[in-house]
Amino acid sequence: MxxxxxxxxxxxxxxxxxxxxxxxxxxxxxxxxxxxxxxxxxxxxxxxxxxxxxxxxxxxxxxxxxxxxxxxxxxxxxxxxxxxxxxxxxxxxxxxxxxxxxxxxxxxxxxxxxxxxxxxxxxxxxxxxxxxxxxxxxxxxxxxxxxxxxxxxxxxxxxxxxxxxxxxxxxESDVQNKPTKTDPQTVFVPPHHPQTETFRYTYARYHDRIQELDKQVGQLVDELKKDGLLxxxxxxxxxxxxxxxxxxxxxxxxxxxxxxxxxxxxxxxxxxxxxxxxxxxxxxxxxxxxxxxxxxxxxxxxxxxxxxxxxxxxxxxxxxxTDESFGYADRFDEKYDMVRTLRKGKYRYVRNLQPFNFDGLMNNYRYKMAAYREWRQLYDESKLNEIQRVFFEPRPAEMLFDVEADPYETINLAGDVAHSDVLVEMRGRLDQYLTSMPDLGFFPESYLAEKAADNPVAFGQSHKREIAKLVEVANLERYPYVEVESQLKEALASDDPWQRYWGLIACTSHGKAALPLAKKIEAIASADPENLNRVRAAEFLAMAVGVNPVPVIKKALADAQTAIEANLILNTVVLLQDSKPGYTFDIKPQDVQHVSGDRGELNRRIEYLTGK
Missing domain, CATH: 3.40.720.10 (Alkaline Phosphatase, subunit A)
Incomplete structure (x- = not known):
């Protein structure tokens, strides 16, 4: 690999x-x-x-x-x-x-x-x-x-x-009332962040923490020296x-x-x-x-x-x-995403497998930071420039950055003809990682908890061909809709529920371009035997067509068996509530009282959605 x-x-x-x-x-x-x-x-x-x-x-x-x-x-x-x-x-x-x-x-x-x-x-x-x-x-x-x-x-x-x-x-009051040792006016604030007093103060405060860390490193080294172990x-x-x-x-x-x-x-x-x-x-x-x-x-x-x-x-x-490093990002606390990335030499290739699931989607713990809260507020008030807004908007399915020239990854080269050879190479290398492992993230977490928890490695090996097919379906996001319409139709009609699942995600990634498949997706939203597929279908219809997703998703939440499944459904709820045009779901704690399993992450979503 x-x-x-x-x-x-x-x-x-x-x-x-x-x-x-x-x-x-x-x-x-x-x-x-x-x-x-x-x-x-x-x-x-x-x-x-x-x-x-x-x-x-x-x-x-x-x-x-x-x-x-x-x-x-x-x-x-x-x-x-x-x-x-x-x-x-x-x-x-x-x-x-x-x-x-x-x-x-x-x-x-x-x-x-x-x-x-x-x-x-x-x-x-x-x-x-x-x-x-x-x-x-x-x-x-x-x-x-x-x-x-x-x-x-x-x-x-x-x-x-x-x-x-x-x-x-x-x-927020600390910005004015608790001075830092590092002068906030001397710190560098990267271009993707707002150049505000709050961000400068936050950077300065973190520089102070780095210097305190360094002192602690020195103390540990001194202990080794004292013990004659250096x-x-x-x-x-x-x-x-x-x-x-x-x-x-x-x-x-x-x-x-x-x-x-x-x-x-x-x-x-x-x-x-x-x-x-x-x-x-x-x-x-x-x-x-x-x-x-x-x-x-x-x-x-x-x-x-x-x-x-x-x-x-x-x-x-x-x-x-080697000159490359493979990376992955999935669920963090209650917030779901799926990103795979490859850094090779000076380039970083980022594959956003659910690109409509924007980076700044609510994560309760992240937003305990004043800088996060201010950033979101400035976005809501339309006070950010083009680079700073990206965090709160849908992403491309794939991104390519020259990290040496653009260390904060603000210029996407994936559509640049001059970098097309690099893009093709990085695509191929990343796909090799995903299919050769194989990557279990192509199954929903609730399905893995039920079917794979006893021996994930063996489960992956026995489903290697199936996962390779799911990667293939997911990769239909990377190409213009007109080039992949027939493959998307095939995925939506598959007997494999997870091919339908990734076909739906790919359709949502294509947005309004995939409207020719709306009737098929409406049928999935109303009658698919897999609960999560009905949610994904409603997600597409809400974002691309403007169909109210609340009835389908509230029914799916009532049908959810586990806290993991319910939390994944609520990720869609937060996405559709907080992105434009915005939908009102009126979720209550009793809507998920019936599910089994650890409710820690689920409760975070409920706290946010109920404001409690």
Missing amino acids: RRGLLSVVIFFGMSCSLFAADRPNFVWIMSEDNSVHFMKHFDPTGAPTPSIEALAAEGVTFENAFSNAPVCSVARTTLITSCYAPRIGTLFHRKSFIVPMPPGVKMFPAYLHNAGYYTSNNSKEDYNAIESKDVWDNSSRKASWRNRQEGQPFFHVQTITTTHESSLHFP ETTFIFYFGDHGGVLPRSKGYAYDTGLHVPLVIRIPEKFREQVSEKPGSRSKAFVSFVDFGPTVLNLAGVKGARKIDGHACMGMGPQHLME
Whole structure:
């Protein structure tokens, strides 16, 4: 699935029987919710981070490191499993169901633990897969390398929450009444954001948080030095995904996926690795690669059926290199979307599989931030320019950005003839990822919870051809309607409910151009045996024809079996309520009293729709 210069990874032949003193230690320092854009070491508009820069002076800076998902539980599960979430069923945040690890695969620290390493985590886990018992010796707020046996090698994870999104959940009054150390007039506000006092203050406040994070990194390094461990310990510093200003965390753009990564190389092992202190690498590395890299440096063999590859090693190795990174975004809390993306070299290709489902669709937690609320208000008041409005409007089915020339992805090159060859190549590469895994996201979450939760990987393999067909139907969005009308008719008439499902989504993506299929879609809205298809049909008729969707959707909500299914229906409700022309549904809590399962995300939607 990943094309590299060399595809052979040779594990360094370090036997587990060697003395502990001959084996490296590892510390991961993981900060929450910050992309490369906030640190001067990576971006000239960022804040100074002297402690992280000191690590870089004794190690390597990776300029192209990426989380595979722009939100914590999916990203962290990808990290710990070294597997792509859409392949193993861990793609939704927060999890509505927990899945087993793929057959033959353990969370990678288990391989270290079983090889004699002390493994500790302080303290966030947030996994969407069932953890095996041999992953951690200690995972708690008291976890530390200091609790190991004398001389025992260790792998320790430390999560720093200082930069978490919640640090920007402040009242609007703070803009005037709570000064920041960073001068708001000196910060850079990207072109997709309004150039307002609120946004400048929010950026300045986050620069302050980045600098506080840097101090905490320095304190951890000082503890290792005090313990005499620096010369034997690889230190990884990285962000757990991008963020956290609006349109970063939770969104599959570079601001949501491109993370800072610095790996300090300990003195004892500097002659055994090819990277030199103070170097900067342009090689691409993704979260699926981090676990294999640690295992390779430790000389410990891990699982074979994973998606990642080591990016560093000791000894005369030839390691895989790649210039691409695959990313995914699905449900975040109560808000549904489906985006797949490929960063290859300087280009990012973004495939919006439900492009009418605009980026700024309500997500209660996101909108706790004053900047989000102001941005939406300015849109409603028609006070934004063309670039700033995009967040609240339907997206193209596919987007192509030159991230080097346009780092905030504001100029879509997908329709540019000069980039047509790049577009075709990126389309093909992304489709290879989706069909070869295969990507379970092409089934609704409620269906996966019912049919696939016991063994998502096996389910995916047994439905591989079916998923490939769903990808094919979904891709009808990418072409002019007149070129795909016959295929859309075929999909809507299919015996497979999920081909009908994606045919309906593709029709909604085409909008009024698909009106010749309105009669067929009306029949689906009234009589399709699959509840979610009636909702998707009503969605098309409301957006393209102007037919009132309330009766069909209220009936579908009454027929919903589970909280997951009801929440997916309410995503359509919020979309049709908040986009033009707007429909009134008058949803009440009693409308979903009958559904089974965890109601956490469903209740968020009910709170928003009822104003309570």
